[in-house]
Amino acid sequence: MLLHLPQVLTPAEVRDLRQQLDAAGWTDGATTAGVQARQAKRNRQLDPAHPAFAGLSQRVAQALRRHPLFAAAVLPAQVLPPMFNRYEGGEHYGDHIDNTLQVNRFTGQPVRTDVSTTVFLSDPEDYEGGELVASDHFGTHEVKLPAGDAIVYPATSLHRVQPVTRGVRVAAFLWSQSLVRCPVQRGLLFDLDMSLVALRAELGEAHAQVLALTGHYHRLLQQWAQP
Numbered sequence: 001m002l003l004h005l006p007q008v009l010t011p012a013e014v015r016d017l018r019q020q021l022d023a024a025g026w027t028d029g030a031t032t033a034g035v036q037a038r039q040a041k042r043n044r045q046l047d048p049a050h051p052a053f054a055g056l057s058q059r060v061a062q063a064l065r066r067h068p069l070f071a072a073a074v075l076p077a078q079v080l081p082p083m084f085n086r087y088e089g090g091e092h093y094g095d096h097i098d099n100t101l102q103v104n105r106f107t108g109q110p111v112r113t114d115v116s117t118t119v120f121l122s123d124p125e126d127y128e129g130g131e132l133v134a135s136d137h138f139g140t141h142e143v144k145l146p147a148g149d150a151i152v153y154p155a156t157s158l159h160r161v162q163p164v165t166r167g168v169r170v171a172a173f174l175w176s177q178s179l180v181r182c183p184v185q186r187g188l189l190f191d192l193d194m195s196l197v198a199l200r201a202e203l204g205e206a207h208a209q210v211l212a213l214t215g216h217y218h219r220l221l222q223q224w225a226q227p
Ligand SMILES: O=C(O)CCC(=O)C(=O)O
Pocket: 085, 093, 098, 118, 132, 159, 161, 171, 173
């Protein structure tokens, strides 16, 4: 499932993050990629050892955690610290699949990467190219979102970032381990949750069948979630 999360960050938050990111130095992105992905990766990243990294990364993580669609779709057990990347002058990231296992650089904890997320920090008018292209069973999807919006997609999907031929594309990117490992079960829970949100608005919180269906959602979650 590819899901668009609108307004994870407000325009003011994006401006502030961009000011600090643009003032910080960027290093070669290939240093944090796996062996295969490194061949394909031509971009730059904020060095996680940079003194500004932890604060900026935490702000993005907090914004995602309070976004209702992120919580409903990802059902996060662990969210790895968001990192920051930058593409310009033809830089790109060719087809690759993200590493399945990563280590939280702050806690040392191993994390299974079920879901990938990109939070766009440049407005689409500010650059040419730079689409995130992800493939699934239904085909190939091109994603380029307003600054502050995010996309979540399966970490197992083949994806790339098209060359940026004008301007600069800055983004935050991160991985999450979900409470529900199976993407089919996770997708079903998300669909049920969204139907429940609509039904609550139509019928009211206290409607007997709304209550019953809420119970069914939680029974499924209880069967499938592995904290
Ligand atoms: O910049 C992006 O949107 C995605 C970056 C990416 O695929 C990665 O770092 O693995």
